[in-house]
Amino acid sequence: MTDADLAARLLDGDVRALARTIRMVEDRDGAVEEVIRQVRGRVGSAWVSGITGPPGSGKSTLTDQLIQRWRTAGHTVGVIAVDPSSPFTGGAILGDRVRMQRHATDRGVFIRSMAARGHLGGLASAAREAVRLLDASGRQRVLLETVGVGQSELEVMQIADTTIVVTTPVTGDAVQILKAGILEIADIFVVNKADLPGAAKVYRDLRDLVRQTKAHDAWPPPVIMASAAKGDGVDELAGEIERHRELISNNGELDARRRRRVEAEVEAIVVERAAERARTALRQGTMGAALDGDLRDVDPYALAERILNGHPPGA
Ligand SMILES: Nc1nc2c(ncn2[C@@H]2O[C@H](COP(=O)(O)OP(=O)(O)OP(=O)(O)O)[C@@H](O)[C@H]2O)c(=O)[nH]1
Ligand SMILES: [Mg+2]
Numbered sequence: 603m604t605d606a607d608l609a610a611r612l613l614d615g616d617v618r619a620l621a622r623t624i625r626m627v628e629d630r631d632g633a634v635e636e637v638i639r640q641v642r643g644r645v646g647s648a649w650v651s652g653i654t655g656p657p658g659s660g661k662s663t664l665t666d667q668l669i670q671r672w673r674t675a676g677h678t679v680g681v682i683a684v685d686p687s688s689p690f691t692g693g694a695i696l697g698d699r700v701r702m703q704r705h706a707t708d709r710g711v712f713i714r715s716m717a718a719r720g721h722l723g724g725l726a727s728a729a730r731e732a733v734r735l736l737d738a739s740g741r742q743r744v745l746l747e748t749v750g751v752g753q754s755e756l757e758v759m760q761i762a763d764t765t766i767v768v769t770t771p772v773t774g775d776a777v778q779i780l781k782a783g784i785l786e787i788a789d790i791f792v793v794n795k796a797d798l799p800g801a802a803k804v805y806r807d808l809r810d811l812v813r814q815t816k817a818h819d820a821w822p823p824p825v826i827m828a829s830a831a832k833g834d835g836v837d838e839l840a841g842e843i844e845r846h847r848e849l850i851s852n853n854g855e856l857d858a859r860r861r862r863r864v865e866a867e868v869e870a871i872v873v874e875r876a877a878e879r880a881r882t883a884l885r886q887g888t889m890g891a892a893l894d895g896d897l898r899d900v901d902p903y904a905l906a907e908r909i910l911n912g913h914p915p916g917a
Contacts, residue, residue: 609640641738648737652762656773660794663830680736726757771800
């Protein structure tokens with residue numbers, strides 16, 4: 603199949619073309635660049651939610667419930683679960699499959715897990731491309747699940763239009779969230795496992811924190827109590843996602859976010875390609891000779907400048 607055929611079938615919503623192109627992203631197959639170029643014009647109508655939070659906080663359970671609400675509303679759905687912490691396909695990914703098993707035979711639901719394998723630092727860009735492919739294939743609601751509260755999750759969450767941060771009475775407290783910079787990215791907070799003791803306190807702390815820091819924002823992030831395992835709070839969550847979608851689609855925030863996202867993407871591509879160029883120049887000779895003499899004579903800054911400027915050795 604040619605790239606053009608693949609792109610055409612992807613735009614038709616063909617599930618096999620979708621699976622194949624997402625696998626190409628995972629395998630870092632350069633041909634996917636051309637496919638994405640061909641479908642670019644049709645990207646931008648999916649609503650992308652990101653869901654993040656500590657391990658075991660109930661992200662996949664919430665995702666499973668959201669899928670059900672969206673399917674009932676007539677939307678097609680795509681889910682990408684990314685695991686920045688594990689470089690190999692691991693247990694969590696199996697867990698996701700089990701958690702969302704009931705949707706396995708529904709062709710309106712496409713679920714994939716992506717591990718960091720071979721993507722050192724590039725998981726966010728792989729996730730971005732996968733989301734773009736889901737969007738091009740006509741998925742109306744896309745959900746990105748990522749575990750944790752570190753730098754790579756923040757990067758992954760930049761891809762989302764609506765970012766949902768999950769916490770629980772077991773794992774979460776409001777101060778921790780403030781420290782980790784999560785308050786800056788959260789559009790919606792979910793206090794999950796509301797059936798467990800301590801949930802009311804987490805809810806109050808979080809709500810107070812939002813009131814103190816976000817009261818005057820156009821969108822002070824709502825705090826929702828949920829018990830995903832029982833389905834409680836999920837209708838409210840789905841409703842807040844739609845409310846957020848309407849607000850930021852109409853007040854300029856969505857355009858601003860998408861612009862920042864393209865900036866970040868271009869920056870990431872530059873970083874990746876510059877690093878590749880440096881490796882090649884230093885290991886395969888052209889610049890390597892500069893390191894052959896007394897290393898005390900080497901000026902790393904000057905060498906880096908020469909590599910970035912593409913100057914030949916000695917020039
Ligand atoms: N008590 C209680 N348990 C829940 C609730 N929601 C999910 N769980 C349980 O919490 C465990 C973890 O749920 P997952 O949905 O896999 O959590 P996750 O955040 O996706 O986990 P990772 O992807 O591994 O980080 C499972 O045993 C769920 O059944 C809830 O509302 N209350
Ligand atoms: Mg999960």
